[in-house]
Amino acid sequence: MIGKRVLGILGILATVVGLGMATGASAQPVVGVPHEWQMNFPPAYTPLMEKVASLHDLLLVIITLISVFVLFLLVYAMWRFHVSRNPTSTTTTHHTGLEIAWTVIPILILVVIAIPSFRLLYYGDKAVDAAMTIKVTGHQWYWSYAYPDQGNVVVESRILSEADRVKLKPSQPRMLAVDEEMVIPVGTTIRIIGTAADSMHGWTVPGFGIKKTVIPGRLNEGWISVLKEGYYFGQCSQICGNGHSYMPIAVRVVSKPEFDKWVEQKKKSAGLLPVTDVASAATPANR
Ligand SMILES: [Cu+2]
Structure with a gap:
């Protein structure tokens, strides 16, 4: 009983702290998320x-x-x-x-x-004058996002583990939050090309108006241009197996400088950027 009450108070504290963090300067607002008793389309974000x-x-x-x-x-x-x-029916049959x-x-x-x-x-x-391309790949049961224009940075996006789902932040709606979101710059036309590694999946974000069925061995194209920064959520929309409901789609839309910073950081952690000049100096001379 007391334990429950303590947990409750802790929960309220966590929410207050979390809300404080969400309204902070650097945190992104949660924009594209379903609400209870929502009756119509989500608002249009693209x-x-x-x-x-x-x-x-x-x-x-x-x-x-x-x-x-x-x-x-x-x-x-x-x-x-x-x-x-009308006791007596008319015998009319045709009327040209x-x-x-x-x-x-x-x-x-x-x-x-x-x-x-x-x-x-x-x-x-088809995207007209797309500024960049992201390749979306559906897997059983997660998504991966490759950024060919940013040095082929790849992000793997999985639903939060059972343990993490207990302590969700305000930016992490239950069953929709992932460990790594797809990150995109705001107000930029982005070509989405989609494929799948195993079975068919559906890359669907309702507020973006995009629903791309992704198929092994094929590339499907679409595009998005999100006008407002924030978190947006969707779900796999093609019955793809027993983990179908555990592969949500989360997109974090950030400012362009913030996106560039994110790319640099991803490149560094993936070893795509030389840490020092020594690495290039070590190239064999006969090449
Ligand atoms: Cu799927």
């Missing part, structure tokens, strides 16, 4: 997601109008042609004008839907 949401809004209007119209026809026909009001109308009008509606749909598909398909 230009692509803005377009996905506006296409959805257009479709919602169209399907609502069609549904209301069909419902009205059904109810009206049931009322107007009920046997009490009506038949042309109910063929042409749906075609026009489909064209109205198809034009913005294809525009959106092509908009999200």
Whole structure:
């Protein structure tokens, strides 16, 4: 009992300290995370997601109008042609004008839907003037992110261990937080190329409007450009095996200088940068 109370107080203290840290200058805010009772799309964090949401809004209007119209026809026909009001049925079978109308009008509606749909598909398909590329690889059951433009720095991103999940920081939502996030600079167009090492996986971050199925032996392309710094979360969206729910996607969006600093640090720890000049001086002379 007392132990529980102490734990509770410790928990509150940890939250207060954690919140203090989260609002500090260097910490990133948690932006793209699901909320309880969320009913709609997440807010759009990329230009692509803005377009996905506006296409959805257009479709919602169209399907609502069609549904209301069909419902009205059904109810009206049931009322107007009920046997009490219409004891003798008409023998009319064809009506050319009506038949042309109910063929042409749906075609026009489909064209109205198809034009913005294809525009959106092509908009999200290829990055235009991408500043950098990140290669996303799905594994059973974690993600790896390679940065070919930054000296091929590779980050492996795994869900926090059971022990770490007990003491989560505010920037670490349960079942979504990872040991190493994918780090990207803010406001930069980034080409995402995706593949998988074993089975199919799905690299999906809802607020980015991206959902790339990654397939062994193939490269799929997409792009993101995140306009606000912070933490963003997603999940593997392709049933890939028993660890499917344990391979979340976490993206940390930082300022450009901070990103450069992160790259340097990654290069150093991976041994991609010579620590001193002695290393290069030791190259054999006959080469
Ligand atoms: Cu997966």
